[in-house]
Amino acid sequence: MSLRNVKVAIDCDDAARELKGIIVGYLKEQGVDVTDLDYQGEGDALYPEIGYHLAEQIRNRRFDRGILLCGTGLGMAMIANKVEGVFAGTCHDVFSAERLKKSNDANVLTMGSRVIGPELAKMIVKAWLDSDFQGGGSQPKVEQMRALERKSFHG
Numbered sequence: 001m002s003l004r005n006v007k008v009a010i011d012c013d014d015a016a017r018e019l020k021g022i023i024v025g026y027l028k029e030q031g032v033d034v035t036d037l038d039y040q041g042e043g044d045a046l047y048p049e050i051g052y053h054l055a056e057q058i059r060n061r062r063f064d065r066g067i068l069l070c071g072t073g074l075g076m077a078m079i080a081n082k083v084e085g086v087f088a089g090t091c092h093d094v095f096s097a098e099r100l101k102k103s104n105d106a107n108v109l110t111m112g113s114r115v116i117g118p119e120l121a122k123m124i125v126k127a128w129l130d131s132d133f134q135g136g137g138s139q140p141k142v143e144q145m146r147a148l149e150r151k152s153f154h155g
């Protein structure tokens, strides 16, 4: 197995601590450069603050890719997508995880600990990290997303 040599950040809320530990362990075993941000805020951070914190690290290019885990993966994706330059998607199957990078060029993957088990979560992470943006027919679509994002942030 050869997971990509990228700098990966990971974080979670209370609902996904166990899954985060499993994914961090898995990525380290595979030799992936993974950092557990473990954002606490004032000690009671909820998923919006935690997701926003990781997304800012992606925007600042401290990390190439981010993984956010909560109960469903949904709240984390919603907040990560509020940060400019961050494109996040929730995946609970391997096909979508691959497409999330190949078609959508997403730099953040989110998953829900209450939706899937750890073995499938590992497969999803691997499929996403092993994938690159494919360009081609997906190029103008992703460019359009970026243009609309610029409009949204800068008018």
Ligand code: RB5
Binding pocket: 013, 015, 047, 070, 071, 072, 073, 074, 075, 076, 112
């Ligand atoms: C629990 O706080 C739950 O709301 C959260 O983990 C997540 O599923 C939100 O989308």
